[in-house]
Amino acid sequence: MNLGLRASLTLARALKNLKSDNEVGVCPSDFALVGVGQILKGGRIKLGAQNVFWQDNGAYTGETSARSLKEIGCAYVILGHSEQRALGESCRRVNLKIKAVLAAGLTPVVCIGEDWVRYKSGKSRAFVSGQIKRALVGVKLNNKKLVIAYEPIWAIGSGKLMHSGEAGQMQVFVKQTAHQALKDLRAAIAVLYGGSVDAKNAKDYLRQAGTDGLLVGSASLRAEEFKKIAKIK
Numbered sequence: 001m002n003l004g005l006r007a008s009l010t011l012a013r014a015l016k017n018l019k020s021d022n023e024v025g026v027c028p029s030d031f032a033l034v035g036v037g038q039i040l041k042g043g044r045i046k047l048g049a050q051n052v053f054w055q056d057n058g059a060y061t062g063e064t065s066a067r068s069l070k071e072i073g074c075a076y077v078i079l080g081h082s083e084q085r086a087l088g089e090s091c092r093r094v095n096l097k098i099k100a101v102l103a104a105g106l107t108p109v110v111c112i113g114e115d116w117v118r119y120k121s122g123k124s125r126a127f128v129s130g131q132i133k134r135a136l137v138g139v140k141l142n143n144k145k146l147v148i149a150y151e152p153i154w155a156i157g158s159g160k161l162m163h164s165g166e167a168g169q170m171q172v173f174v175k176q177t178a179h180q181a182l183k184d185l186r187a188a189i190a191v192l193y194g195g196s197v198d199a200k201n202a203k204d205y206l207r208q209a210g211t212d213g214l215l216v217g218s219a220s221l222r223a224e225e226f227k228k229i230a231k232i233k
Helices: 005-015 030-040 066-071 082-086 091-103 116-120 124-135 164-182 202-206 223-230
Strands: 024-026 045-049 074-079 107-112 145-150 188-193
Touching: 005 030, 005 223, 030 045, 066 074, 066 091, 074 091, 091 107, 091 124, 107 124, 116 124, 124 164, 145 164, 164 188, 164 202
Parallel strands: 024 045, 045 074, 074 107, 107 145, 145 188
Antiparallel strands: none
C-alpha cells in the first residue's frame, strides 16, 4: 500500500523496458494489477499479486480468486507474507491458498521467517521448519514450481542485516525441508532471500549456494534501484 494507482503505473512504465537475464516479476496492489499488466505486456517482466483467496468464486466480499488473477495475466502470487501473518494469517490458510494457486496454474511465492526473539534464542530453524511443514500439508506440485521466500522478520526494514553466508545456509535448509515435506526430492523449488535487500548487498546474497533469487521490498519502489538489482547475475 505504498503506491496509489497513478504511482504504480508510473513505476511500471519506468520498468517496462528492463533488460535482464534473470526471471523478474512485480507484484502491485490488486487495484493496479490490470493497468500494470497492460503496461508490461510483451516485455520480460511477469505480473504477480500480493495475496489471494482460496475459493474460486462465491459470496466472499472483498476477496480475489486465483482464477481471476490468472485471467488478468498474473504468473505469481505472494502468500503468507510476514505483514499478513502479523494480521492473523495462519499456516492453515496459507496451505489452502497454495493449493488454490497451483490449481489455477500460477506459481505461489510462500513467505516464511522468524522474529528477532527466536533468532537470538537459536530457534530459527525449528520455527521455519514448522512453517514449511504446515504450509505444505497435502500439497502436490505435479511438475509445477514452488517458490519459497525466506525473510527473517527482524531484518525487514529494520536496518539489521543477516550475514549473506548465514542466509545461504538457511536457504539450503529451507529447500531441504520443503523437499522432505513434499516427499519429492526432485520437486521444482526455488528459494529467495528477502530482508532489507538493496543494490549494495544483493550480489552478496545471490552469490550464496542456497539462494536462487531475491524478494525485494522497499527498494523495488525506486525504479533505478530495482533495475540495478534485477540485472545482477
